[in-house]
Amino acid sequence: MSVMKFPIIAFFCILCALQVNAQELNFGLRQEQDPETLPKSRTEINVEGEKPSEEKDNQLSFLQVERNKFLIEKGWKLSSLTDVQFNSAYIFNADYSTSDWYDATVPGTVLTTLVNEGVYADPYFGLNNLLIPEALSRMEWVYRLSFNLPRERDPDERVWLNFAGINYEADIILNSKLLGGIKGAFRQKRFDVTELLKEEAENVLVVNIKPPHNPGIPHEQSELAGRGPNGGQLCLDGPTFISSEGWDWIPGIRDRNIGVWQNVFIEFTGDVVATDIQVITDLLLPDTTRAELSINATLINQSNTEKEVKLFGKIEDVRIEKTLNLKPFEKKDISFLPEDYPDLEFKSPRLWWPNGYGSPELYFLELNVWDGEKLSDIENVRFGIRELSYELGVSEGSEINRVEYNPLLADGEILFDNVNRVDVGKGTSVPTLKNADSEGLKLLENDSDNPFFTIKVNGEPIFIRGGNWGMDDGMKRVSRDRLEPYFQLHETAGFNMIRNWTGESTEKVFYELADEYGMLIWNDFWLSTEGYNLNVNDYDLFMENAIDVVRKFRNHPSIAVWCPRNEGYAPEEFENLLIKMISEEDVSRHYIGNSRNLNLRPSGPWRYVPPVKYYDEISGGFSTEVGTPSLPTAASMRKFIPEADQWPISDTWHYHDFHRGQPKYVLEIRERYGRSNNLDEFAQRAQFINYESHRAIFESWNSKMWNNASGILLWMSHPAWPSLVWQTYSWDYETFGSYYGSKAACEPFHIQRNEDDGQIIAINSTRNSLEGLTAQMRVLDLKGKEIFRRKKEIDLEKNTITDCFEPQIPENLPVVYLLRLELFDGDDRLSVNEYWQSSSDKGRFKAFNDLSEAAFSGKIVSVTEDKIGFTIENTSESPALNVKFNLRDKASGEIQLPAIFTEGYFTLFPGESRFVELELNNLSLKDSKITVESYNNNTQTLLSM
Numbered sequence: 035m036s037v038m039k040f041p042i043i044a045f046f047c048i049l050c051a052l053q054v055n056a057q058e059l060n061f062g063l064r065q066e067q068d069p070e071t072l073p074k075s076r077t078e079i080n081v082e083g084e085k086p087s088e089e090k091d092n093q094l095s096f097l098q099v100e101r102n103k104f105l106i107e108k109g110w111k112l113s114s115l116t117d118v119q120f121n122s123a124y125i126f127n128a129d130y131s132t133s134d135w136y137d138a139t140v141p142g143t144v145l146t147t148l149v150n151e152g153v154y155a156d157p158y159f160g161l162n163n164l165l166i167p168e169a170l171s172r173m174e175w176v177y178r179l180s181f182n183l184p185r186e187r188d189p190d191e192r193v194w195l196n197f198a199g200i201n202y203e204a205d206i207i208l209n210s211k212l213l214g215g216i217k218g219a220f221r222q223k224r225f226d227v228t229e230l231l232k233e234e235a236e237n238v239l240v241v242n243i244k245p246p247h248n249p250g251i252p253h254e255q256s257e258l259a260g261r262g263p264n265g266g267q268l269c270l271d272g273p274t275f276i277s278s279e280g281w282d283w284i285p286g287i288r289d290r291n292i293g294v295w296q297n298v299f300i301e302f303t304g305d306v307v308a309t310d311i312q313v314i315t316d317l318l319l320p321d322t323t324r325a326e327l328s329i330n331a332t333l334i335n336q337s338n339t340e341k342e343v344k345l346f347g348k349i350e351d352v353r354i355e356k357t358l359n360l361k362p363f364e365k366k367d368i369s370f371l372p373e374d375y376p377d378l379e380f381k382s383p384r385l386w387w388p389n390g391y392g393s394p395e396l397y398f399l400e401l402n403v404w405d406g407e408k409l410s411d412i413e414n415v416r417f418g419i420r421e422l423s424y425e426l427g428v429s430e431g432s433e434i435n436r437v438e439y440n441p442l443l444a445d446g447e448i449l450f451d452n453v454n455r456v457d458v459g460k461g462t463s464v465p466t467l468k469n470a471d472s473e474g475l476k477l478l479e480n481d482s483d484n485p486f487f488t489i490k491v492n493g494e495p496i497f498i499r500g501g502n503w504g505m506d507d508g509m510k511r512v513s514r515d516r517l518e519p520y521f522q523l524h525e526t527a528g529f530n531m532i533r534n535w536t537g538e539s540t541e542k543v544f545y546e547l548a549d550e551y552g553m554l555i556w557n558d559f560w561l562s563t564e565g566y567n568l569n570v571n572d573y574d575l576f577m578e579n580a581i582d583v584v585r586k587f588r589n590h591p592s593i594a595v596w597c598p599r600n601e602g603y604a605p606e607e608f609e610n611l612l613i614k615m616i617s618e619e620d621v622s623r624h625y626i627g628n629s630r631n632l633n634l635r636p637s638g639p640w641r642y643v644p645p646v647k648y649y650d651e652i653s654g655g656f657s658t659e660v661g662t663p664s665l666p667t668a669a670s671m672r673k674f675i676p677e678a679d680q681w682p683i684s685d686t687w688h689y690h691d692f693h694r695g696q697p698k699y700v701l702e703i704r705e706r707y708g709r710s711n712n713l714d715e716f717a718q719r720a721q722f723i724n725y726e727s728h729r730a731i732f733e734s735w736n737s738k739m740w741n742n743a744s745g746i747l748l749w750m751s752h753p754a755w756p757s758l759v760w761q762t763y764s765w766d767y768e769t770f771g772s773y774y775g776s777k778a779a780c781e782p783f784h785i786q787r788n789e790d791d792g793q794i795i796a797i798n799s800t801r802n803s804l805e806g807l808t809a810q811m812r813v814l815d816l817k818g819k820e821i822f823r824r825k826k827e828i829d830l831e832k833n834t835i836t837d838c839f840e841p842q843i844p845e846n847l848p849v850v851y852l853l854r855l856e857l858f859d860g861d862d863r864l865s866v867n868e869y870w871q872s873s874s875d876k877g878r879f880k881a882f883n884d885l886s887e888a889a890f891s892g893k894i895v896s897v898t899e900d901k902i903g904f905t906i907e908n909t910s911e912s913p914a915l916n917v918k919f920n921l922r923d924k925a926s927g928e929i930q931l932p933a934i935f936t937e938g939y940f941t942l943f944p945g946e947s948r949f950v951e952l953e954l955n956n957l958s959l960k961d962s963k964i965t966v967e968s969y970n971n972n973t974q975t976l977l978s979m
């Protein structure tokens with residue numbers, strides 16, 4: 035009796051503690067919401083999934099990805115645990131029938147498989163997601179693979195099973211023997227399966243997936259129910275994809291993204307293996323013509339005999355080697371240091387730079403481990419030569435100072451106390467300085483009253499402009515093919531940073547693409563909003579996953595910052611664990627204790643506000659979240675909203691996130707352009723607002739560049755599913771007003787009008803100065819007649835702003851007119867920026883609705899393998915507003931994506947022409963055409979291929 039009493043009491047105490055915590059913080063829904071408040075469609079929801087083709091090939095196959103490593107590409111099967119006789123060894127017999135199992139998508143989630151197998155219709159369409167049962171997130175699932183090895187095994191070789199990531203928890207069983215477990219979405223683990231493998235018969239691998247303990251109950255967004263809480267119970271189970279319980283930008287994902295969501299490999303090695311390889315690059319700043327490389331690794335002797343081991347490293351023409359002995363089962367840390375290996379001092383290295391500041395150059399290290407005369411292990415590491423440093427305000431005694439901090443020079447010393455921070459006003463705090471005498475610190479005499487964070491790469495301050503990824507994809511479909519166009523869209527928009535919000539996008543290809551496209555990564559861990567969301571239950575599990583992530587990804591030059599959580603500080607005990615771990619595992623980067631407030635300005639707003647407010651009330655400092663609504667094109671919306679729900683605004687809109695800020699957004703569209711009669715009119719008019727508001731966010735920060743302003747990240751730049759709110763492009767890669775407004779403001783050489791004082795300025799956000807440029811300001815009426823012109827010769831110093839004109843324009847202007855700004859280098863136009871203006875407060879742009887239809891002609895100028903250059907001319911007597919291009923199939927008229935045009939949503943007056951380039955992204959031009967549309971013309975074929 036007494037033995038059973040303690041567990042019951044303990045459980046009751048834990049439950050009470052959770053209830054008290056939940057009263058203070060967001061526990062999410064405690065019961066399913068009232069059915070009357072659920073979103074409702076005006077049409078019957080498509081309940082049929084798309085059945086896979088009978089010719090679909092799911093036969094076992096391997097892909098050799100390295101000399102000693104094979105990816106398991108196909109052959110996986112999936113079933114729920116309740117449908118499997120799991121307690122019997124029968125499942126491990128080679129002739130066990132899986133004819134009634136699903137062909138599993140690996141890597142992928144349980145839901146990915148079920149959708150691919152036609153069990154459920156596409157949850158991204160309409161309200162289909164409501165038809166998928168919540169039970170998926172409360173069930174155990176079984177993956178099964180029957181396989182022979184991809185090649186013959188030498189007698190003295192070891193064979194490993196490598197799992198790059200599962201969610202949430204798994205038991206790994208091979209040939210009826212439990213190998214071990216994995217827990218947390220971000221752990222990688224490998225198992226030595228040498229002794230368990232069958233040489234002459236098929237092997238059976240079973241992965242028993244277990245769901246999170248606290249999956250929660252999603253809130254379903256609707257007009258009646260509103261947007262609801264962000265997340266809930268699932269936060270207790272971090273590290274996992276906490277947003278999959280449902281947030282205000284994504285619905286509840288019914289399986290909570292459980293499954294074998296990352297790759298599984300079979301690897302062959304000898305007895306000695308190398309792990310946790312780290313390449314540290316140290317520039318001798320301010321000199322960037324020399325770099326010293328240090329290479330660290332851990333060697334493990336897996337055998338019961340002593341080994342003489344030789345290591346050979348190769349980086350292009352550089353060769354290094356080392357010989358050492360390992361005792362039986364010994365684990366030893368080794369280093370190649372530049373003082374011992376002079377060839378590790380690189381002369382004139384190719385540096386990795388963020389987008390816009392230079393090329394993101396990359397190097398490869400190949401490390402071979404020899405056991406006597408036998409090659410035992412090969413490890414390949416890609417890295418970039420670059421050095422991060424930071425400027426920030428700190429508190430030292432009673433003084434607030436500004437310092438430059440170089441983590442490499444600090445050599446792992448913890449210099450900042452984020453717990454005992456000091457409030458400096460307006461929602462910003464600075465950390466307390468622990469050791470002012472550290473070699474990693476330099477006191478900055480100027481700008482001492484600036485508390486805000488500045489990121490420097492290779493000694494150059496980087497003016498940060500970018501956006502947040504809440505999650506890469508709601509169903510964790512994260513192949514390179516799927517993700518790369520999104521990175522390309524960030525690059526072409528002029529962005530240089532992505533914030534990995536609560537670590538939801540933590541997979542290898544995400545960082546690889548960031549490296550290649552020059553995107554700095556602000557990398558959160560898996561805690562969300564302090565004082566609102568629940569903290570995690572298991573600190574040890576969280577730290578195990580965090581350590582694994584840092585070790586696994588620290589060689590990626592793109593990662594610039596580690597941060598514990600979204601919008602808040604980690605609990606003090608947790609904070610100390612994290613900052614200590616970072617100081618030991620990654621000596622090259624800064625750990626910032628909060629994604630807002632600490633050396634940052636408060637986040638928000640996330641709703642529509644007039645552009646001038648960004649200048650007057652919001653911009654300045656460094657902000658990781660400022661957002662505004664962002665409706666995509668009507669063509670994109672028709673892909674995921676049933677026809678009956680497309681217009682007027684319906685619950686399907688609300689379910690796809692059309693909520694926060696939506697009333698002011700809709701009102702602004704109506705007051706400017708009048709009431710809309712259909713989806714096309716409303717979406718077209720929204721693009722004016724999208725362009726203007728996104729441009730204003732970035733231009734307001736531009737106007738204060740380095741005047742206590744160093745960075746701005748949109749909430750959000752990337753949609754995790756078909757959304758109607760925060761994004762710079764659609765989930766299907768379609769670009770619209772938000773993208774082009776951002777692109778205009780983030781171009782490397784840019785001319786703009788400040789909304790607060792009318793000042794005309796030019797921004798150079800590159801490392802190159804330009805002389806002898808011409809800045810031009812013109813005012814034109816709605817017909818394109820020039821009313822006013824002004825020119826000025828200017829020089830642009832690198833990485834700064836330059837004043838061009840005082841705010842002087844003529845009086846008695848028409849009700850509607852265009853302010854066009856241009857920046858020329860000789861005959862080359864570096865920047866053009868247009869602002870439609872009105873002297874009327876209400877309905878000020880209704881004159882647009884009375885314009886006659888525009889017409890165009892086009893001419894191909896250049897064709898390369900991946901680009902087409904063409905000119906477009908307005909051949910009508912009417913101005914063309916918000917000119918937009920698409921690549922389409924000739925026969926069907928379907929838009930072909932991703933196809934990125936360098937220009938969009940601009941004005942073309944009668945007789946004017948513009949040069950445009952199209953980036954094809956491997957799309958075929960055969961049977962394609964380029965179409966053009968504008969506010970005052972329907973879609974027209976411009977060029978036929």
